[in-house]
Amino acid sequence: MRKPPARRRGFMAVAAVVVAGIAGTSLLAVLRQADLPQDLHQELAARVTVLLEQASPEEHHDHGHHFEEDAGQVICAVEPFGVAPEGAQDVTQVEWVYARHMCAITGPGTDWKTSVRVAGPLAVRFGHHAEVRVPPPGPGYPERVKELFPERLHDEAFAELDDGPALDTARERFEQAKQAK
Incomplete structure (x- = not known):
C-alpha cells in the first residue's frame, strides 16, 4: 500500500x-450540563429567564443592571450550571440555582448586535420573594464571584455563556419583540 x-x-x-x-x-x-438532569436544566432556565425578564428597573438595578424605564423589553438567555443542594433532581428540591445569563434591551433603534446587554454569572433563590445575586463588577470581581458560588462551581462561574440554544432563542425573541412594537 x-x-x-x-x-x-x-x-x-x-x-x-x-x-x-x-x-x-x-x-x-x-x-x-451533566450535573443537572435535562428536564431540571430546562425548567430552571425557564424560571430564571421569566424572573429576570419580569423584574422591574429597580429590581434590575438591585442586582447590578442599569436599565432605564424607556429602555424597552428585557430579553434574557439563561444557562444553569449548578444547584444547591448538590444532587437535587427536581425543582422542588432546589434552594439555589447557579447560572450564566445574558440580558438584552429592545430599546428604540437597536438591533440584537447593537443592543445594550449585560451578562455574567448569577445565583437565584426561589421562594415567596425570589432573590437574585449578581457579583458587582470592578476591582475584586474574581473574589466576589468566588464568595457567591460554591468552590465546585468556580470554573463554571467564570465560563462564557455558550453560543447555543439559549442565545438562539433569546435572539429570536428579541427580534419578535422588536417587530411587535
Whole structure:
C-alpha cells in the first residue's frame, strides 16, 4: 500500500485536529450540563429567564443592571450550571440555582448586535420573594464571584455563556419583540 503524498497527510492531520476540537467542544457543552438532569436544566432556565425578564428597573438595578424605564423589553438567555443542594433532581428540591445569563434591551433603534446587554454569572433563590445575586463588577470581581458560588462551581462561574440554544432563542425573541412594537 502506497503512502499518501505529504501534502495530503498534512491536510488529513489538520482535518483530524479540527474534528477533535469540535468533538471536544461538544463534549464540554454536554459535560457542563451533566450535573443537572435535562428536564431540571430546562425548567430552571425557564424560571430564571421569566424572573429576570419580569423584574422591574429597580429590581434590575438591585442586582447590578442599569436599565432605564424607556429602555424597552428585557430579553434574557439563561444557562444553569449548578444547584444547591448538590444532587437535587427536581425543582422542588432546589434552594439555589447557579447560572450564566445574558440580558438584552429592545430599546428604540437597536438591533440584537447593537443592543445594550449585560451578562455574567448569577445565583437565584426561589421562594415567596425570589432573590437574585449578581457579583458587582470592578476591582475584586474574581473574589466576589468566588464568595457567591460554591468552590465546585468556580470554573463554571467564570465560563462564557455558550453560543447555543439559549442565545438562539433569546435572539429570536428579541427580534419578535422588536417587530411587535
